[in-house]
Amino acid sequence: QLQFNYYAESCPKAEDIIKQQVINLYNKHGNTAVSWVRNLFHDCIVKSCDASLLLKKAGGIVSEQASERSFGMRNFRYVDTIKEALEEECPVTVSCADIVALSAREGIVMLGGPRIEMKTGRKDSRESYFTEVDKLIPNHNDSLSTVLSAFQSTGIDVEGTVALLGAHSVGRVHCVNLVHRLYPTVDPSLNPEYGEYLKRRCPTPNPDPKAVLYARNDPETPMIIDNNYYKNLLNQKGLLIVDQQLASDPRTAPFVEKMAADNGYFHQQFSRAVGLLSENNPLTEDQGEIRKDCRYANSNTNNVY
Ligand code: HEM
Ligand SMILES: [Ca+2]
Numbered sequence: 001q002l003q004f005n006y007y008a009e010s011c012p013k014a015e016d017i018i019k020q021q022v023i024n025l026y027n028k029h030g031n032t033a034v035s036w037v038r039n040l041f042h043d044c045i046v047k048s049c050d051a052s053l054l055l056k057k058a059g060g061i062v063s064e065q066a067s068e069r070s071f072g073m074r075n076f077r078y079v080d081t082i083k084e085a086l087e088e089e090c091p092v093t094v095s096c097a098d099i100v101a102l103s104a105r106e107g108i109v110m111l112g113g114p115r116i117e118m119k120t121g122r123k124d125s126r127e128s129y130f131t132e133v134d135k136l137i138p139n140h141n142d143s144l145s146t147v148l149s150a151f152q153s154t155g156i157d158v159e160g161t162v163a164l165l166g167a168h169s170v171g172r173v174h175c176v177n178l179v180h181r182l183y184p185t186v187d188p189s190l191n192p193e194y195g196e197y198l199k200r201r202c203p204t205p206n207p208d209p210k211a212v213l214y215a216r217n218d219p220e221t222p223m224i225i226d227n228n229y230y231k232n233l234l235n236q237k238g239l240l241i242v243d244q245q246l247a248s249d250p251r252t253a254p255f256v257e258k259m260a261a262d263n264g265y266f267h268q269q270f271s272r273a274v275g276l277l278s279e280n281n282p283l284t285e286d287q288g289e290i291r292k293d294c295r296y297a298n299s300n301t302n303n304v305y
C-alpha cells in the first residue's frame, strides 16, 4: 500500500531533497518543471507510476522514450540529478517511481499550480512497456471518445480528464504536430487570427522534425498552470485537436466553461485528477525494485558499457 511519508524512517529527508532539487533545477532550466508534469502522465498511464518511462535501451529493454508518443519529451538527464542527490543521502532507498510522482508535484508548485498531497512507496518496474505506449497514450488528433476511454480505464472521470488536459497551460508543441491544422488551409475550428499567428511560428507545411520549431501551448502564461488554457479553448485557440474538442463536445464543454470561469475550481479538479493518476496501479513491496540508476533495471546495471 502507498502511504503518506513512506520514507519517514528510511530516508526522512527524501521529500525535502526532491523539493530542493526541483527548485534548483527550475532556477537553472525553468522548463524542467514542465517536463516533470508530462513525465507523470506518460509514466503513470502506461501500466502504473513505476518509472517504466525512464528506462533506456539495455539488455533487451526497448525504451518507452523511443515511442512516437514521447515526441518532444526532454530533461530526462535531470531526473538523474535528483536521483544522485537522494543516493548521496540514502543509497538505494527512494524509488525512481516516487521521484516521478514527487518531482511532478513540486514542478506543479513551481509553475503556480496547486500543492498536492501525495502518498509514496511506489516500486520501480523491471521492464519497459514500449509496445503498450501507443495503445495507452492517445494521439494528438484522436477523437474525444478515444481520449475519454483512455483516461477512464485509469479510473479518471470526464471532469478529471478535462482538468488534466489543463497541463497544456504550460510548455510547447512542435510544428510537426500542428501543421496539419494550418496547411493547406487553416482548420475552421481554429480562430483565424490565431491560425495566422501559428503560421508565422510554423512557416512551412513540412517542417524538419529535427528543427526546433514550436508554438507555446499558452502564449499569455506559458509557465503557469492556470485556467487560461480553458479561456483559450473558448476562443478557439486550442493547439491540438484533443485540446480544442473539449470545448465543442457536450460531454466536456460544461466543465471547460466552469474551469475557464474559476481558477480555484480548476486547481481543485486538477489536484484530484493528478492524485488519481499518480496512484494508478502502483507496484508495492516486492512487486518491483528500487533502482540504483533510474535509467536501468538493477539486473541490467552491469550490462551497460
Ligand atoms: C489526450 C491526452 C494528451 C495528448 C494526446 C497529449 C499530447 C501532447 C503533445 C502532442 C504535446 C507536444 C509535444 C511536442 O510537440 O513537443 C504535449 C505536450 C505536453 N503535454 Fe500533453 N497530451 C495529453 C495529455 C497530457 C496530460 C494529461 C498531461 C499532464 C498532466 C500533459 C502534459 C504535457 C506537457 C506539460 C506538455 C509540454 C511539454 C514540454 O513543453 O516539454 N499532457 N502533449
Ligand atoms: Ca509506467
Ligand SMILES: [Ca+2]
Pocket: 169, 170, 218, 220, 221, 222, 223, 224, 225, 226, 228, 229
Ligand atoms: Ca498558462
